[in-house]
Amino acid sequence: MKLFLDTANLEEIREINRWGVLGGVTTNPSLVAKEAEDPDRVWKEILAEVDGPISLETTEPEAGPMYDQGVRLSQMAPNAVVKVPMSPDGLTAGKRLVADGIRINVTLVFSPAQAILAAEVGAYIVSPFLGRLDDVAADGMDVLRKICDIYEVQGYETNVLAASLRHPMHIVESALAGADIATMPYDVFAKLVKHPLTDIGLEKFQADWTTLQDELKGEA
Numbered sequence: 001m002k003l004f005l006d007t008a009n010l011e012e013i014r015e016i017n018r019w020g021v022l023g024g025v026t027t028n029p030s031l032v033a034k035e036a037e038d039p040d041r042v043w044k045e046i047l048a049e050v051d052g053p054i055s056l057e058t059t060e061p062e063a064g065p066m067y068d069q070g071v072r073l074s075q076m077a078p079n080a081v082v083k084v085p086m087s088p089d090g091l092t093a094g095k096r097l098v099a100d101g102i103r104i105n106v107t108l109v110f111s112p113a114q115a116i117l118a119a120e121v122g123a124y125i126v127s128p129f130l131g132r133l134d135d136v137a138a139d140g141m142d143v144l145r146k147i148c149d150i151y152e153v154q155g156y157e158t159n160v161l162a163a164s165l166r167h168p169m170h171i172v173e174s175a176l177a178g179a180d181i182a183t184m185p186y187d188v189f190a191k192l193v194k195h196p197l198t199d200i201g202l203e204k205f206q207a208d209w210t211t212l213q214d215e216l217k218g219e220a
């Protein structure tokens, strides 16, 4: 399972990219708005920074202008993936983009039925939002498992991207369910690497090493 960052913040992207585990980035209009900068500049910097698929979201509500915007976004760099919403207009624009050879990510997916539609238009990625389902007392992980099972049974090639992830166990369970990609905010990514026993162990190793060095110096 590839690990993506769900952010438009370049510092966060640079930090995780440094670890060598960043497979790509997902952005959405809210995340880009948080940066309060020219969106084109933000997207271009991210596209240049990360060697992997970068999802850029359309904002036009109607199919025609959404398609035009999607073409423009796809031309920003070869690693651009165009996000379209799960709606009749999103599917219509998405299908046209796919026909042009443009990779699309169908976003705002909350049910297996919607995920079937995304696969049928030939999406490169489908993005079920787990955390937002959990927020309304539904079972986001159950929806993800069903989507992964359906895609397996049907032989759909669309990549399942678990989105709206809120904590490390979301990532672990998504991997077990068979998701192709998990996207998460910086704070969740940072939690993946942490374990108190790692910190305690590292501190002890360093202390013992320092003691040995001091003893050797004393003998010399």
Ligand code: G3P
Residues within 6 Å of the ligand: 006, 026, 027, 028, 129, 131, 132, 163, 164, 165, 183
């Ligand atoms: O970017 C799509 C999705 O991951 C958004 O998540 O945290 O706003 O529910 P969130």
